Amino acid sequence: MSSIVWKFVGPGAGILATAVAGRVTKKVWVAVTKSPPPDNPEDPDVAWKEAVVWALASGAVIGLTRLVVERQAAVWYRKSFGELPPGLGPGDDGAVKEYS
16 A cells, blocks of 8 residues: 555655746746746757756756655655655665566
């Protein structure tokens, strides 16, 4: 039962964190630059500097937010079920184990 809970909590926390971080990053961008962030940084009409700064800023904020939220979800899981979520234990890197 507990592994089923983690299948929803883990990804759900990541999705929620990404959505919130994306909105916050856009608001901070507008506050700092007084212009909207690029809709598509890959567009050749977007200046290189703007595209690179947006990619670095949004990637860092979203990545860090996901890390914090997913770690906190794992802490909650451990407190609730007495063990780490599936795939987060020591030596459990998610790789398929081969037996000979």
